[in-house]
Amino acid sequence: xxxxxxxxxxTSVADMxxxxxxxxxxxxxxxxxxxxxxxxSAMAGKTDELVGYVEDADVDFDRAEYDMVVSSGEQVTxxxxxxxxxxxxxxxxxxxxxxxxxETTNAHAAARITAIPPENLLAAWDEGKVNVIAGFxxxxxxxxxxxxxxxxxxxxxxxxxxxxxARCDIYTDVDGVYTTDPRIVPRARRIxxxxxxxxxxxxxxxAKVLQTRSVELAMVHKVPLRVRSSFDPPDSPLxxxxxxxxxxxLVCDEDETMEQQVxxxxxxxxxxxxxxxxxxxxxxGIAASVFGPLAEAGVPVDMIVQNVSTDGLANITxxxxxxxxxxxxxxxxxxxxxxxYATLDTADNVAKVSIVGIGMRSHAGVASKMFQTLSEKxxxxxxxxxxxxxxxxxxxxxxxxxxxxxxxxxxxxxxEDETRVS
Amino acid sequence: xxxxxxxxxxTSVADMxxxxxxxxxxxxxxxxxxxxxxxxSAMAGKTDELVGYVEDADVDFDRAEYDMVVSSGEQVTxxxxxxxxxxxxxxxxxxxxxxxxxETTNAHAAARITAIPPENLLAAWDEGKVNVIAGFxxxxxxxxxxxxxxxxxxxxxxxxxxxxxARCDIYTDVDGVYTTDPRIVPRARRIxxxxxxxxxxxxxxxAKVLQTRSVELAMVHKVPLRVRSSFDPPDSPLxxxxxxxxxxxLVCDEDETMEQQVxxxxxxxxxxxxxxxxxxxxxxGIAASVFGPLAEAGVPVDMIVQNVSTDGLANITxxxxxxxxxxxxxxxxxxxxxxxYATLDTADNVAKVSIVGIGMRSHAGVASKMFQTLSEKxxxxxxxxxxxxxxxxxxxxxxxxxxxxxxxxxxxxxxEDETRVS
Numbered sequence: 023x024x025x026x027x028x029x030x031x032x033t034s035v036a037d038m039x040x041x042x043x044x045x046x047x048x049x050x051x052x053x054x055x056x057x058x059x060x061x062x063s064a065m066a067g068k069t070d071e072l073v074g075y076v077e078d079a080d081v082d083f084d085r086a087e088y089d090m091v092v093s094s095g096e097q098v099t100x101x102x103x104x105x106x107x108x109x110x111x112x113x114x115x116x117x118x119x120x121x122x123x124x125e126t127t128n129a130h131a132a133a134r135i136t137a138i139p140p141e142n143l144l145a146a147w148d149e150g151k152v153n154v155i156a157g158f159x160x161x162x163x164x165x166x167x168x169x170x171x172x173x174x175x176x177x178x179x180x181x182x183x184x185x186x187x188a189r190c191d192i193y194t195d196v197d198g199v200y201t202t203d204p205r206i207v208p209r210a211r212r213i214x215x216x217x218x219x220x221x222x223x224x225x226x227x228x229a230k231v232l233q234t235r236s237v238e239l240a241m242v243h244k245v246p247l248r249v250r251s252s253f254d255p256p257d258s259p260l261x262x263x264x265x266x267x268x269x270x271x272l273v274c275d276e277d278e279t280m281e282q283q284v285x286x287x288x289x290x291x292x293x294x295x296x297x298x299x300x301x302x303x304x305x306x307g308i309a310a311s312v313f314g315p316l317a318e319a320g321v322p323v324d325m326i327v328q329n330v331s332t333d334g335l336a337n338i339t340x341x342x343x344x345x346x347x348x349x350x351x352x353x354x355x356x357x358x359x360x361x362x363y364a365t366l367d368t369a370d371n372v373a374k375v376s377i378v379g380i381g382m383r384s385h386a387g388v389a390s391k392m393f394q395t396l397s398e399k400x401x402x403x404x405x406x407x408x409x410x411x412x413x414x415x416x417x418x419x420x421x422x423x424x425x426x427x428x429x430x431x432x433x434x435x436x437x438e439d440e441t442r443v444s
Numbered sequence: 445x446x447x448x449x450x451x452x453x454x455t456s457v458a459d460m461x462x463x464x465x466x467x468x469x470x471x472x473x474x475x476x477x478x479x480x481x482x483x484x485s486a487m488a489g490k491t492d493e494l495v496g497y498v499e500d501a502d503v504d505f506d507r508a509e510y511d512m513v514v515s516s517g518e519q520v521t522x523x524x525x526x527x528x529x530x531x532x533x534x535x536x537x538x539x540x541x542x543x544x545x546x547e548t549t550n551a552h553a554a555a556r557i558t559a560i561p562p563e564n565l566l567a568a569w570d571e572g573k574v575n576v577i578a579g580f581x582x583x584x585x586x587x588x589x590x591x592x593x594x595x596x597x598x599x600x601x602x603x604x605x606x607x608x609x610a611r612c613d614i615y616t617d618v619d620g621v622y623t624t625d626p627r628i629v630p631r632a633r634r635i636x637x638x639x640x641x642x643x644x645x646x647x648x649x650x651a652k653v654l655q656t657r658s659v660e661l662a663m664v665h666k667v668p669l670r671v672r673s674s675f676d677p678p679d680s681p682l683x684x685x686x687x688x689x690x691x692x693x694l695v696c697d698e699d700e701t702m703e704q705q706v707x708x709x710x711x712x713x714x715x716x717x718x719x720x721x722x723x724x725x726x727x728x729g730i731a732a733s734v735f736g737p738l739a740e741a742g743v744p745v746d747m748i749v750q751n752v753s754t755d756g757l758a759n760i761t762x763x764x765x766x767x768x769x770x771x772x773x774x775x776x777x778x779x780x781x782x783x784x785y786a787t788l789d790t791a792d793n794v795a796k797v798s799i800v801g802i803g804m805r806s807h808a809g810v811a812s813k814m815f816q817t818l819s820e821k822x823x824x825x826x827x828x829x830x831x832x833x834x835x836x837x838x839x840x841x842x843x844x845x846x847x848x849x850x851x852x853x854x855x856x857x858x859x860e861d862e863t864r865v866s
Contacts, residue, residue: 038500072520078460079524080531087530090523090538094516098494101512102501108509109502116512120542121587165543 025188026056029157029179032066033195034252035099038106045106046256047193048152052112059143059153059186061179062103064095085130089159089169093119096156096175104154114152117142119159119167124178126160126168133160133168135177138185155182176236184243191270192232197251198271199224199231201435202288206423208440210430213286217276220286220378221247223412227376228291232273240273247273276380284381284388285433288426291374292419294324295347296404297340299354301364304336311361312338312354319353321346324374325405325416335364341405341416344370372404373422376414377429389413395432401425447610448478451579451601454488455617456674457521460528467528468678469615470574474534481565481575481608483601484525486517507552511581511591515541518578518597526576536574539564541581541589546600548582548590555582555590557599560607577604598658606665613692614654619673620693621646621653623857624710628845630862632852635708639698642708642800643669645834649798650713654695662695669695698802706803706810707855710848713796714841716746717769718826719762721776723786726758733783734760734776741775743768746796747827747838757786763827763838766792794826795844798836799851811835817854823847 028051030044044062051058063069072092076083100116107114119126122142126133143153157175162168170177176192183190197212199221204210216224218241225234231249240247250270302308309328316323327339342350347370354366382388389406392413396403401424405416417425430436450473452466466484473480485491494514498505522538529536541548544564548555565575579597584590592599598614605612619634621643626632638646640663647656653671662669672692724730731750738745749761764772769792776788804810811828814835818825823846827838839847852858 038497041501075460075520075524076527079463079527082531083527084530087523087526087538090526090540091520094519097516097519098497098513101509102497104509104512105498105501105505108506109504116509118512118589167540 024056025186026051027059027061027179027183027186027188027190028193029061029175029190030063030193030252031175031195032063032069034193035062035064035103036066038102040252041099041103041106043256044193044252045103045110045112047252048103048107049110049112050257052152057147057188059147059155059182059188060103061155061157061175061182062096062099063157063175064099068095068098086166089130089167093156093159093167093169096158100154100156104152107152107154112152113150114154115146116154116156118156119178120161120165122155122182124155124160124181126162126170128162128164128168130162130166130168132171133162135160135170135181138181140185143182143186174233174235176233177239180236180239180243180245180247183245184239189246189248190240191248191250192236193250193252194231195251195253196231196249197254197269198249199229199273199287201286202426202430203290206290206426207288207430207436209436211435211437213271215272215274215278216286217380218273219276219411220380221273223376223378223409224287224289227289227374227378227412227414228293229287229289237273244275249273283379283434284385285377285379285429285435286381287378288429288433288435289376289378290422290426292422293344294341294372294374294416295344295368295370296372296416297342297347297350297354298367299338299361299363300367301331301335302338302362304330304334308336308361309338311357313340315353315357316350319349321350321353325407325414327405339405341372341374371419372416373419374414374416375422375425375429376412377433378412379433380411382411382413391432392429395428396425399424399428401428446478447608448473449481449483449601449605449608449610449612450615451483451597451612452485452615452674453597453617454485454491456615457484457486457525458488460524462674463521463525464528465678466615466674467525467532467534469674470525470529471532471534472679474574479569479610481569481577481604481610482525483577483579483597483604484518484521485579485597486521490517490520508588511552511589515578515581515589515591518580522576522578526574529574529576534574535572536576537568538576538578540578541600542583542587544577544604546577546582546603548584548592550584550586550590552584552588552590554593555584557582557592557603560603562607565604565608592657596655596657598655599661602658602661602665602667602669605667606661611668611670612662613670613672614658615672615674616653617673617675618653618671619676619691620671621651621695621709623708624848624852625712628712628848629852629858631858631860633857633859635693637694637696637700638708639802640695641698641833642802643695645798645800645831646709646711649711649796649800649834649836650715651709651711659695666697671695705801705856706807707799707801707851707857708803709800710851710855710857711798711800712844712848714844715766716763716794716796716838717766717790717792718794718838719764719769719772719776720789720791721760721783721785722789723753723757724760724784726752726756730758730783731760733779735762737775737779738772741771743772743775747829747836749827761827763794763796793841794838795841796836796838797844797847797851798834799855800834802833804833804835813854814851817850818847821846821850823850
């Protein structure tokens with residue numbers, strides 16, 4: 023018997039009809055002989071409603087109380103799915119985070135899972151039951167309810183799978199991970215298999231299908247992760263084959279991925295802004311005088327470019343999340359005298375486009391092919407960062423879609439037919 | 445420092461503005477030097493919404509899962525009230541039933557409280573905190589969430605007060621217990637003090653202001669219980685005096701109540717139906733043949749009248765809750781041959797009117813004064829039951845309001861001015 027954790031997000035459990043649909047997916051896996059634990063999110067919109075109440079009570083709320091309130095949404099879904107499964111003749115019981123227990127740090131609203139003793143879940147399996155677990159929540163060292171931060175249910179699911187030695191299927195509203203966003207590139211293809219490292223890069227570079235933390239956790243614990251659609255027909259035998267082929271996208275170890283393209287996927291982010299600190303003295307410590315105060319103010323910085331002009335003065339340009347732009351400017355204006363710059367220029371009409379692929383390690387010239395492709399389309403590059411398996415460029419947002427389409431073709435990712443986006 | 449448990453029902457915490465109003469009531473008591481624990485219900489309508497989900501999932505639902513889902517409502521209110529109190533500068537923390545812990549039997553959806561170890565709540569008091577406790581819920585012997593049945597938050601509050609050696613103020617949407625329903629008798633008066641026994645009779649005879657179970661529990665543990673309005677101005681010094689006078693109604697031991705009327709209050713219930721089993725043999729065992737099968741079918745019976753007619757045949761008449769009438773008739777029709785009756789007559793246009801007062805014990809003639817009063821108004825009595833401190837009559841529902849008004853005057857309960865119903 024195979025051990026399986028199935029995770030369903032908020033849109034998949036948005037109302038009773040969808041919860042019944044989820045139950046049919048679960049029933050199919052149970053009848054196929056799997057031992058199943060399910061991790062559920064709150065019904066879509068419910069968490070926002072609860073957060074709204076808390077913020078109405080106090081914008082500067084106590085995070086322990088926030089967790090008390092907000093965790094109730096997943097508790098409701100878990101109980102309801104257990105009832106629906108029972109009505110279908112599938113033995114099931116629900117679990118709050120504290121009942122499992124899913125033990126976490128004390129960092130309310132942003133807790134990290136420290137341990138999941140598997141005994142209770144294994145005992146319920148031995149009684150022939152499906153475990154239905156409230157995602158997103160746990161219990162802190164002082165016995166209070168914690169939550170894992172937004173989107174934490176993916177992390178709950180992977181952690182439960184690691185504790186149970188199970189594989190993990192993440193059901194979502196898309197049918198897998200795509201070479202890029204099919205709304206931008208109609209010829210984007212579903213990726214059959216992708217390595218943890220590549221998925222991690224894509225997730226952290228803007229692909230929204232999986233939470234970065236959950237991919238990290240899956241990589242560390244070697245939990246095979248499948249991303250698939252909860253809107254697939256639930257009763258049909260869309261089984262995963264013994265060789266791993268099947269619906270959705272399998273995220274797995276590099277050596278289990280097949281021979282493939284040099285570039286696996288293209289991610290993008292519109293959530294970018296750029297700051298140029300112009301005409302500073304080109305001397306040691308100048309970068310520290312810019313980035314020290316930003317770090318103290320809690321503003322994360324992404325790409326950094328420093329260049330020296332002919333007059334011996336330097337420009338320091340960097341990118342950051344668009345939402346942090348105002349705060350960054352406040353900090354730098356306060357520090358103007360100390361840094362000694364002439365002007366501060368900002369832009370929030372920039373976007374980041376990234377190509378990701380493990381094949382880059384063994385193929386030279388990937389970055390230059392990217393720059394060449396963009397140059398042929400007349401796209402100017404404002405900044406560049408690279409890692410072993412990705413190249414990111416900052417460009418004018420107006421050119422973003424054009425750039426993605428050009429790169430998707432250039433690296434051979436186009437499907438023969440247009441993708442149908444469900 | 446006085447120890448106080450304050451309980452707020454669903455209409456008192458129906459939205460954020462009302463929760464802020466509740467917090468001002470709590471703040472007033474804290475600033476007056478009391479050690480305060482608060483018990484809250486779910487926001488009005490929330491429990492019905494959650495029950496609706498469960499019933500949609502399966503009409504024949506698992507009660508353990510029902511408790512998982514339905515208990516979430518109180519959890520939300522407790523967290524929100526704690527946040528609002530903190531914002532007002534009052535140290536506070538919330539508690540789920542399992543965190544206190546409020547230990548209960550395993551009877552899901554109708555659990556009884558078995559113990560409340562007070563250590564955690566006392567420790568929070570020692571840290572200067574207000575405890576905000578989710579009502580209606582507890583934890584069963586197997587570590588699963590239980591609920592106490594509808595209206596169980598009153599019971600939670602009294603049980604917490606008993607565990608803490610505190611008095612208990614029940615805040616509701618009326619400003620106390622009245623001699624009868626002011627919507628029927630505009631001259632109804634608020635009762636200043638009432639004994640546990642009288643309150644118990646009134647509650648079980650149809651007065652809806654307090655749950656019967658909570659009054660029973662208060663009586664056993666001698667918890668002084670005050671019923672008062674959450675719509676009173678929260679910041680004004682509506683303090684309870686040392687002699688116990690104050691807003692609302694104090695429910696307390698008989699020897700603490702003052703000299704008073706023979707009749708303290710008049711209760712009524714429209715939720716009544718009557719069944720007449722006519723022309724049965726007047727022989728031993730005939731009553732058992734009627735009421736045995738009803739008991740087996742779980743139909744509780746209230747008043748019973750048996751009389752023998754001149755032809756040696758008997759009639760057995762009894763009353764029951766209107767919602768049980770159809771089931772009772774089914775049972776009796778099935779048992780017709782065994783009982784051997786001629787006809788089965790039913791009526792659901794009947795009502796029960798009851799007078800309650802500890803003074804009856806020492807005053808003769810209370811019942812006959814009641815019958816005389818009704819007779820003078822031409823009200824026919826269908827059935828009578830009595831206890832040491834109450835007399836109930838079954839009458840035609842059409843005469844109910846007339847009967848209540850006549851009795852209210854006859855027993856000297858009318859106020860000089862009309863009551864303003866808030």
